[in-house]
Amino acid sequence: MKPYSDGxxxxxxxxxxxxxxxxxxxxxxxxxxxxxxxxxxVGGVYLGRGQEAVSACLGTxxxxxxxxxxxxxxxxxxxxxxxxPLIDCTRTYLGSVEGPMRGRDGNIHRGRPSMGMPAMISHLxxxxxxxxxxLFAKRLQGTLAGRVGATCIGDGATSTGAFHEGLNxxxxxxxxxxxxxxxxxxxxxxxxxxxxxxxxxxxxxxxxGVGGFSVDGTDLLACAxxxxxxxxxxxxxxxxxxxxxxxxxxxGHGEHDDGSYVPSEIRxxxxxxxxxxxxxRQLVENQLATxxxxxxxxxxxxxxxxxxxxxxxxxxxxxxxxxDWTALATRFPIPQPIFP
Amino acid sequence: xxxxxxxxxxxxxEKLLREDDRVFLYGxxxxxxxxxxxxxxxxxxxxxxxxxxxxxxxxAMIGMAVGAAIEGMRPIVEMQFADFxxxxxxxxxxxxxxxxxxxxVPIPITVRLPSGGTPGSGPFHSQSMEGIYAQYPGLVVxxxxxxxxxxxxxxxxxxxxxxxIFCEHKxxxxxxxxxxxxxxxxPIGQARITRPGxxxxxxxxxxxxxxxxxxxxxxxxxxxxxxxxxxxxVKPLDLDTILASVARTGRLLAVGEAFPWGGVxxxxxxxxxxxxxxxxxxxxxxxxxxxxxxPYHPKLWAAHRPTPESICEALRKLLSF
Numbered sequence: 001m002k003p004y005s006d007g008x009x010x011x012x013x014x015x016x017x018x019x020x021x022x023x024x025x026x027x028x029x030x031x032x033x034x035x036x037x038x039x040x041x042v043g044g045v046y047l048g049r050g051q052e053a054v055s056a057c058l059g060t061x062x063x064x065x066x067x068x069x070x071x072x073x074x075x076x077x078x079x080x081x082x083x084x085p086l087i088d089c090t091r092t093y094l095g096s097v098e099g100p101m102r103g104r105d106g107n108i109h110r111g112r113p114s115m116g117m118p119a120m121i122s123h124l125x126x127x128x129x130x131x132x133x134x135l136f137a138k139r140l141q142g143t144l145a146g147r148v149g150a151t152c153i154g155d156g157a158t159s160t161g162a163f164h165e166g167l168n169x170x171x172x173x174x175x176x177x178x179x180x181x182x183x184x185x186x187x188x189x190x191x192x193x194x195x196x197x198x199x200x201x202x203x204x205x206x207x208x209g210v211g212g213f214s215v216d217g218t219d220l221l222a223c224a225x226x227x228x229x230x231x232x233x234x235x236x237x238x239x240x241x242x243x244x245x246x247x248x249x250x251x252g253h254g255e256h257d258d259g260s261y262v263p264s265e266i267r268x269x270x271x272x273x274x275x276x277x278x279x280x281r282q283l284v285e286n287q288l289a290t291x292x293x294x295x296x297x298x299x300x301x302x303x304x305x306x307x308x309x310x311x312x313x314x315x316x317x318x319x320x321x322x323x324d325w326t327a328l329a330t331r332f333p334i335p336q337p338i339f340p
Numbered sequence: 341x342x343x344x345x346x347x348x349x350x351x352x353x354e355k356l357l358r359e360d361d362r363v364f365l366y367g368x369x370x371x372x373x374x375x376x377x378x379x380x381x382x383x384x385x386x387x388x389x390x391x392x393x394x395x396x397x398x399x400a401m402i403g404m405a406v407g408a409a410i411e412g413m414r415p416i417v418e419m420q421f422a423d424f425x426x427x428x429x430x431x432x433x434x435x436x437x438x439x440x441x442x443x444x445v446p447i448p449i450t451v452r453l454p455s456g457g458t459p460g461s462g463p464f465h466s467q468s469m470e471g472i473y474a475q476y477p478g479l480v481v482x483x484x485x486x487x488x489x490x491x492x493x494x495x496x497x498x499x500x501x502x503x504x505i506f507c508e509h510k511x512x513x514x515x516x517x518x519x520x521x522x523x524x525x526x527p528i529g530q531a532r533i534t535r536p537g538x539x540x541x542x543x544x545x546x547x548x549x550x551x552x553x554x555x556x557x558x559x560x561x562x563x564x565x566x567x568x569x570x571x572x573x574v575k576p577l578d579l580d581t582i583l584a585s586v587a588r589t590g591r592l593l594a595v596g597e598a599f600p601w602g603g604v605x606x607x608x609x610x611x612x613x614x615x616x617x618x619x620x621x622x623x624x625x626x627x628x629x630x631x632x633x634x635p636y637h638p639k640l641w642a643a644h645r646p647t648p649e650s651i652c653e654a655l656r657k658l659l660s661f
Contacts, residue, residue, distance in 0.1 A: 105442045113410045113445045121434050129400035130435065133407020133415075140364060140389070140413060162430070165400035172395055327437065327478035329446035329501035332529045332576040337492060338499040 015224055015288050018060040018081060019279050022052035022220070023294070024301045025077035026276055028086065031305050032093055036255045040313075042095040043106045048074030050218070050250035051182050053275040056081045057223040058150055058180050061231040068116045068134045068149035070127035073108050074182060074249065075152050084117065090308040096315035103318030124157035128166025128179065135175040148235045150178040156187025158204065159195055167240065171208045176234040178241045180227065182217060184249040185271070189261040202244040210240040217247030218271055220279035221286075248272050343521050345484075346513040348491035349379050349452070351521060353416060356498055357387045360414060363498060365391040366401060367418030367452075376420050377454055377513055398424050402431035405449045406439065414448050414498055422453035422507065423467040436503040437478030446501035450494070455483075455507040456547055456597050457629075457645055462636035468546070468596070468629075471603030473505040474575040480528070481505045481575040485549035487516055488523025489572055496528050509547040516550070531578035533585065537567035540591035540658055543582055543608050545571040548595045548646060555651035564659060574604045582608060583616045590621035591658050597645050600628035622661035627654045 029047045036045040048055055051074045059081025062069050069082045076089065091099030092110040101110050101119070111119025118134070120127055131149040138144040157163050158181060170177040181201055185192055198204065205212025211233055215226035223245065230241040248271040252259040266272060283289040343351075356363045365380055371393040374381035384391040394401045398419065405415040419425045425432065432451065439447045457466035474481045480502050484490040490508060497504040526532055534549055535556055544552040549570045556566035569585050571578065586592050592612055594605035605626040612624055627646045635641050 101442055102444075105438075109442070111443060113439075113443050118407070118410065119439075119443050121438070123430050123434055126399075126403060126430060126435055129397075129403025129431070130407040130410070132400070133404035133409075134411045135407075136404060137408040137411035137413045140408075141411075162399050162403065165395070165397035166403060169395055169397055169400040169404060327441040328480065329440045330480070333578075334527045334529060337525050337527045338496045 010221070010286065011224070012288050014060055014228070015220065015283065018053075018056040018224060019220065019283055019289070020297055021056040021059060021077045021081035022276055022279060023297055024080050024086070024304070025052050025056070027298065027301045028089060028305050029076055031309060033255050035093070035309070041093050045093065045255040046073045046108050046253070047251045047255065048076050050248055050275060051184065052077040053220045053223045053279060054180060054182050054217040054227070054245040054247065055152060057220070057227040058152065058178070058231070061228050062148060062150055064116065066147055068118070068131055070118045070120065070131045070149075070151035072120055072127070072152045072154070074154075078152065079117070082117065084112070086304055086308040087311060088112070090312040091315065094309070094312040095317050096312045097318040098315045099312070123162065125153060125160035125162030125166060127151045128153070128163055129169055132166055132170040132173065132175050132177055135177060136173060139175075144176070146235060148176045148178060148231055150180065150231065152180045152182060154187060155181065155183040155185065155192060155195055155201065156190065158201055167208050167210065167242070170240045171210050174239040176237070176239070178230050178234050178243065180243045180245060182245050182247060184247050185266065186249070186262060188253045200244065202242065205242040208240070208242070210242050211238060213241065213243045215243060215245050217245030218273050218275045218278055220275065221282050246271060247275070250274060342517040342519060343487055344514050345487050345490050345508070345516040346377060346379055348487045348521055349494060349508060350381060350383070352491045352494035353380060354383060354386070356416070356495065357383060357390050360498070362412060362414040363390070363416060364408075364413060365416050365418065366394050366405060368394050368396060368420045370418050375418060377510065379418065379452070398427035399431050402428040402449070402451065403435060406431060406435050406447055409447045409449050410445060414450070416450045416452060416498060418452045419454070421465050422455040422469045423464050425451065425453055425469055432473065432479070432503070432505070433476040437476045439478070440502065441478055447503050448498070448501045450498045450504045450506055452506045452508060454510045456509040456511055457634050457641055458511050459638035459641055460636060461634070463633035466634035468507070468598035470505070470507045470574050471596070471598050474604060474607070479503050479505055479575065480573070481507065482528065482573050483507045483545040484572060485509075485512070485546050485570050486523060487518035488521055488525070491521045492523065492525045493528060493572065500528065507546060511547050526572065529573050529576040529578060531572055531581040532570045533567060533581070534570045535566070535568040537565035538589055539564050539566060540593060540655055541567045541569060541582070541585040541589045542593045542595055542651065542655070543569045543571060544595040545574055545604065546597065548597050551646060551648050552595055552651055554648035555655060558648060558652050559655060564655070566655060571604070577607065577611070579611050579615065582612060583619065586612055586616050586619045590619060592620065592624040593651070593654050593658055594624070594626045595646050595651055596628050598628060600631050603628065622658055625654055625658050627651060
């Protein structure tokens, strides 16, 4: 095992696993993009290209069945790493009634809340207090020890009241919440300087009284080390942790958007580099994986994606005549009072 | 010995805390202080680690409750005033209300909204929000008007698997007393004939039930028998009881304390017009607060909301058609 630059030991299994999630996410998202352009997708397509290292390192640091993970718009890699089945993604994008949202919600809004993965709403920052509440419940139930809840947001979401209120609440309660902010420099088309006035978003951590970390989001080794450490601190009782990852999304806000508002000097700058290419080099140079292995994974994931797409495409779409068209769990009228 | 409306709400929460491990209370100033209206007085001492002060973060309070509900808890959130729930609107209508439909996982949270006007409370401590929440699919909206309903509907509301907006009227808190907490204990979703009559139906809810009964008492002196229907739950709406009453009387007045544009009274009129047009002997009428913010001065406030006088006037007009 080689040490990281900060002296901690490089975890071979972690890095290989995180990279595999990155690669699968990229292959899947390339396919989604093609399907979108072919008019096969119901609704929009939102990709995490360029943000896979951050997302995968968070997902890989979490334990499914124990931890909570509220993914956001650019977290295909983190979802995969956390254990979301590939078919959940293709079913939701392709509108299969078999998917977790049954056609009632789409694309990145999918989730499996009873398995620790809440389904995001579009209102940014709104998942922060939800994850805090999941953790709070575990504290009341006496099963919080060793558990972590994590969520990802972007630079834009740090301007919302929901982010502020949620993080402040989690800090007051000292909950093991990890917030990973992917600062991809543009909220849709709005640049950082129209979003916040502090020099670096991580400065906000101090104000909330939570741990703060910065990391180069294009660097898998750095992400693994920093995000892993943040999750570890939260798990060990250190309270909420904020990680700010600097990066650039390598696509538009959605596939309908060409991202032409990103100036070429940023696109061609350090954060414009592709985290997958960086990670491949890092794995090979550190003898964590061979080039042949990586190509084999690529083939394997290509087949997996094709199968998941084909299966979802063959499945039924929702039938309005079979819908029960009720938003309530309770079936009214109820014949007698519930409470004895 | 008498029980007030606020006593009933406190008693219900005490019973829930005692009998259901999943219940906890969350709200501003509700722990040691016992809440702005003392609805949780003494509960923090009685139930350690079950009653929590929240930061002034209405959005996060509901978000947190949703998360806790996903993980099997049944939180009761106190908004200090119904008016402040506008700050939690997103989490209520987009997170809590859509959750079961989207994911199949129910969100059994109960949000207590101290609602309605009291003299001198002004524009931001007087609002009636039931119509706004009832507009959104996925929420149950309750408006108890009696001491017994305040108690039983809170118990039943917490037992529901859906998010419940529990609109309790601040004016009734200490003004309304009953000999006991016991009552007919109707199920949620069923309206009550508070006062039977045959000449006209007044559909009301929350504090307006009492104003409608006063108006009916006055008209009784002139020989009019006014039927008063207490909706109890504005969503679901018990259209059967309303239609049955209109079938008896042929005349309908819907009274609410909320602002006049849309809302519960408009819904009642629309539904009766759709499904019971043939039962009506006169155009259905509605009476609401005026279309201004709720005024501060008691003299203005008293003329802003429906009163026994204005209800009588509306009924006389209805009866003379």
